[in-house]
Amino acid sequence: MAALYSTRCCSYSSVRSSPPPQSYPYSPSPSKLGSPHCLTFTSSASKRFLAAKVSLKSQSDSQLNALHMQPQDAAAVANATPVKSDTPLQRLKDEILSVTSSKESEGSVNVDGDGNESTVSITVVGASGDLAKKKIFPALFALYYEDCLPKHFTIYGYARSKMTDAELRNMVSKTLTCRIDKRENCNVKMDEFLGRCFYHPGQYDSQENFAELDKKLKEHEVGRISNRLFYLSIPPNIFVDAVKCASTSASSANGWTRVIVEKPFGRDSESSAALTKSLKQYLTEDQIFRIDHYLGKELVENLSVLRFSNLIFEPLWSRQYIRNVQLIFSEDFGTEGRGGYFDHYGIIRDIMQNHLLQILALFAMETPVSLDAEDIRNEKVKVLRSMRPIQLEDVVIGQYKSHTKGNVKYPAYTDDKTVPKDSLTPTFAAAALFIDNARWDGVPFLMKAGKALHTKRAEIRVQFRHVPGNLYNRNFGTDLDRATNELVIRVQPDEAIYLKINNKVPGLGMKLDRSNLNLHYAARYSKEIPDAYERLLLDAIEGERRLFIRSDELDAAWSLFTPVLKELEETKINPEYYPYGSRGPVGAHYLAARYGVRWGDLAIEQ
Ligand SMILES: NC(=O)C1=CN([C@@H]2O[C@H](COP(=O)(O)OP(=O)(O)OC[C@H]3O[C@@H](n4cnc5c(N)ncnc54)[C@H](OP(=O)(O)O)[C@@H]3O)[C@@H](O)[C@H]2O)C=CC1
Numbered sequence: 001m002a003a004l005y006s007t008r009c010c011s012y013s014s015v016r017s018s019p020p021p022q023s024y025p026y027s028p029s030p031s032k033l034g035s036p037h038c039l040t041f042t043s044s045a046s047k048r049f050l051a052a053k054v055s056l057k058s059q060s061d062s063q064l065n066a067l068h069m070q071p072q073d074a075a076a077v078a079n080a081t082p083v084k085s086d087t088p089l090q091r092l093k094d095e096i097l098s099v100t101s102s103k104e105s106e107g108s109v110n111v112d113g114d115g116n117e118s119t120v121s122i123t124v125v126g127a128s129g130d131l132a133k134k135k136i137f138p139a140l141f142a143l144y145y146e147d148c149l150p151k152h153f154t155i156y157g158y159a160r161s162k163m164t165d166a167e168l169r170n171m172v173s174k175t176l177t178c179r180i181d182k183r184e185n186c187n188v189k190m191d192e193f194l195g196r197c198f199y200h201p202g203q204y205d206s207q208e209n210f211a212e213l214d215k216k217l218k219e220h221e222v223g224r225i226s227n228r229l230f231y232l233s234i235p236p237n238i239f240v241d242a243v244k245c246a247s248t249s250a251s252s253a254n255g256w257t258r259v260i261v262e263k264p265f266g267r268d269s270e271s272s273a274a275l276t277k278s279l280k281q282y283l284t285e286d287q288i289f290r291i292d293h294y295l296g297k298e299l300v301e302n303l304s305v306l307r308f309s310n311l312i313f314e315p316l317w318s319r320q321y322i323r324n325v326q327l328i329f330s331e332d333f334g335t336e337g338r339g340g341y342f343d344h345y346g347i348i349r350d351i352m353q354n355h356l357l358q359i360l361a362l363f364a365m366e367t368p369v370s371l372d373a374e375d376i377r378n379e380k381v382k383v384l385r386s387m388r389p390i391q392l393e394d395v396v397i398g399q400y401k402s403h404t405k406g407n408v409k410y411p412a413y414t415d416d417k418t419v420p421k422d423s424l425t426p427t428f429a430a431a432a433l434f435i436d437n438a439r440w441d442g443v444p445f446l447m448k449a450g451k452a453l454h455t456k457r458a459e460i461r462v463q464f465r466h467v468p469g470n471l472y473n474r475n476f477g478t479d480l481d482r483a484t485n486e487l488v489i490r491v492q493p494d495e496a497i498y499l500k501i502n503n504k505v506p507g508l509g510m511k512l513d514r515s516n517l518n519l520h521y522a523a524r525y526s527k528e529i530p531d532a533y534e535r536l537l538l539d540a541i542e543g544e545r546r547l548f549i550r551s552d553e554l555d556a557a558w559s560l561f562t563p564v565l566k567e568l569e570e571t572k573i574n575p576e577y578y579p580y581g582s583r584g585p586v587g588a589h590y591l592a593a594r595y596g597v598r599w600g601d602l603a604i605e606q
């Protein structure tokens, strides 16, 4: 369960610009801020308290509300002299006590019921690789810098490459950066952090090597309750071997063991189901944290806040007012260096089936019962399962070709040595999707994703319907589309949420223009936005599953895309070639036009 305002006590939560409202169940006292110990209390106890309060709500709303409970009050209730068992107060007490004790071994507690301290060991499997260097170690350092990691933690790198601890530290140190807005003691913190990083060389399919790792982890855990997180930052063909060895030879004996799995989770329904089945031989669903790093991005996380905590959006969030929704991803670089991987997957599997579809599900879901991970994921699955099968004619694919600009020659996709010269793999795709439910019936959700385009951007564009009988129609000439409102959620770069409205240009005449009501993050918030991997790693440590993909979500996502992917591949559809650095194939415009849509990112004023 997660709260709208972070319950985390580490300064990570300082991203918010104003304090939580008084009615929120827990505001950390200043003395707790920054203390690694309080991670336990804020994230676990207040969540459990909320769970207890929510489940009791139906019994006696007014009486419970009258209690004005805070976690400290909850603790007081829990310690109070027993009262008659049928009163709301006693029931609340029972609930708090039972929820607190039942899942203790699961949460990121630092102290168990008997006062024993626990420790978290994080093993980055594939530590010598690109993702580990680029994202995982820097994110772990950022969490350490922000005092978000538990007091007792150890980080192990594991890979086949021969490296000493010192060499790993040297490698990692080159990738660490300080926050732009927080540099105080950064070098000291870096040294401290590196001192907690170790390396163990080993094969991914060797029980023996993982048993050696286990031995080393135990030395660091010095008898404390051991919680272990394995991050699989390795190619997918070795996921199962690594999971088998980690779970049988290096899982925790007395705490939790969790495994973060990176995408790709298969390449179609069958391979994904096979992967899930294999993983579940060694892990329960609760132990598997399938990462989609787009879910950790600030503005994606904010989608629910925008929808469910502002009166003005949710009433408009349906076919009645929304004409179309656009999910746009573009990168201004190609697949250079990753061609081998990419050619096996293509842009639909790389971006659409996961990142864009996840955003779509969050955007379109019904109001969840609560912010609990299962409630949110239940609603997302419903959306995915309500989606109409994608028709081949609703998909456009493209591949970038070489282009010379000035004196620079940009390569074609197939110029990459690891890509077959005759590859038809799409580096661009656009698709029209539909959700056949009461809320979204008939509303096109247009997706567009591409590599080697003119810009790097990820955004959600919501185009609203025309104002019926608009008194000012004549001010817009024949182009009524220009008069419709558009909400843009710019996920990256330069995060922003802006709403295009019609406005009178000041003056004696009646001239209208379109202006933006603009929430520009850089202007509004002085804090640096944490990288998605920071949020996701912290959630995995805390056992928060809301931003990870459940297996039924994954199945539903693959069921939607597998048939059309198969059709594209079996019929060997030729991609439309577009120059490196361009806006992509014109076919995307024809596709949009078929549904009366104009891509929002083409407008002059964006
Ligand atoms: N890089 C990125 O930006 C992203 C990556 N991912 C996913 O994250 C995972 C890791 O990505 P990335 O770091 O780029 O991967 P790498 O190709 O860099 O591989 C990671 C490590 O795995 C080992 N390895 C590589 N190939 C093999 C092989 N064929 N057999 C056994 N071991 C191998 C290597 O370590 P050693 O030789 O030392 O054992 C390597 O350093 C992958 O699943 C990828 O799809 C997801 C999103 C983005």
Ligand SMILES: O=C1O[C@H](COP(=O)(O)O)[C@@H](O)[C@H](O)[C@H]1O
Binding pocket: 293, 331, 350, 351, 458
């Ligand atoms: O998962 C992936 O994401 C990256 C884009 O991530 P971003 O956070 O930099 O926007 C993409 O380049 C890569 O192809 C894909 O596998």
